[in-house]
Amino acid sequence: QVPALLDSQIVQADGAALPVRRWLPDGTPRAVIVALHGFNDYSRAFDQPAAYLARRGIATYAYDQRGFGNAPHRGIWAGHDSMVTDAAAAVDLVRARHPGRPVFLAGESMGGAIALIAAAQGTLRADGLILVAPALRGRRYLGAIPRATLWLGARIIPWYPLTGRGLRIQASDNIPMLRALGSDPLIIKETRVDAIKGLVDAMDAAILSAFAVRIPSLVLYGARDELVPRKPTFDMIAALPAGIGHRPAVYRSGWHLLLRDLKAQ
Numbered sequence: 001q002v003p004a005l006l007d008s009q010i011v012q013a014d015g016a017a018l019p020v021r022r023w024l025p026d027g028t029p030r031a032v033i034v035a036l037h038g039f040n041d042y043s044r045a046f047d048q049p050a051a052y053l054a055r056r057g058i059a060t061y062a063y064d065q066r067g068f069g070n071a072p073h074r075g076i077w078a079g080h081d082s083m084v085t086d087a088a089a090a091v092d093l094v095r096a097r098h099p100g101r102p103v104f105l106a107g108e109s110m111g112g113a114i115a116l117i118a119a120a121q122g123t124l125r126a127d128g129l130i131l132v133a134p135a136l137r138g139r140r141y142l143g144a145i146p147r148a149t150l151w152l153g154a155r156i157i158p159w160y161p162l163t164g165r166g167l168r169i170q171a172s173d174n175i176p177m178l179r180a181l182g183s184d185p186l187i188i189k190e191t192r193v194d195a196i197k198g199l200v201d202a203m204d205a206a207i208l209s210a211f212a213v214r215i216p217s218l219v220l221y222g223a224r225d226e227l228v229p230r231k232p233t234f235d236m237i238a239a240l241p242a243g244i245g246h247r248p249a250v251y252r253s254g255w256h257l258l259l260r261d262l263k264a265q
Contacts, residue, residue: 001014001015003092005093006020010090012086012089013089017071019043019071020062021061022062025054025055028101030101031101031104032103033053033104034060034061034090034104034105035050036106036107037062037108038108038109038135039109039135042064042065042186043062044062046062049264052265059101063090066083067195070186074188075190075191079198087105091125091126102127103126106129109135116210116213116236119214120213122212122214127216128216128217129215131220133233134233136235137229153197154196157193158194159194162193164191169227172257172262177257207235210236210237213240215244216246217246219240219246221254222255224252
């Protein structure tokens with residue numbers, strides 16, 4: 001099956017229908033963004049930044065990745081290879097919809113990891129990457145006990161749901177937004193152990209992909225990020241090839257959900 005961009009869905013080559021949201025400016029856009037949300041989130045994550053960008057002539061298309069939001073097999077990790085294939089197809093479809101316009105692949109957190117892997121594979125026809133607090137907390141940054149616990153849990157109780165309660169990790173200073181996420185039925189609040197293992201696999205692959213990214217990238221990182229530490233982020237930035245046009249931007253008052261922080265603008 002040929003992938004297709006429909007009014008409310010991106011239909012992938014295997015027939016998977018991924019719900020899509022779009023924010024379009026009046027008239028022809030100056031540029032177009034395909035946006036990938038983070039872990040347990042969905043395409044609505046870009047509502048605030050995409051509306052902001054649309055008023056400035058930039059179009060955004062965001063879709064629910066497999067296993068998230070209203071996409072098929074909610075809560076089941078699809079594998080980062082499938083998600084990378086979906087992202088490359090989405091970029092091709094959006095480029096065809098807006099010929100002659102620059103097209104950028106943006107990824108927040110997990111979406112940033114998927115964007116990195118896609119760019120390194122050499123099949124992504126994007127003009128640039130926007131990596132927003134990319135998820136890079138792979139095994140080398142976890143420590144021996146968490147690595148062993150994950151290995152054991154994924155083999156013995158892969159179906160077991162974890163909530164993250166009690167971790168005392170804050171994702172943003174925008175408390176009303178965080179409360180809204182907590183009451184949003186499409187946000188996944190109980191995560192299977194094997195899905196966490198899949199995310200860690202994706203982060204490992206993203207870290208290893210950095211040296212092969214030959215598409216210019218803008219890497220955004222908040223100094224107050226409590227989910228992704230500085231070391232993996234700056235290790236990734238250091239691994240990006242020189243002479244491509246990669247640009248890091250660190251925000252001293254930024255948290256993990258940079259585009260939805262109180263100072264998001």
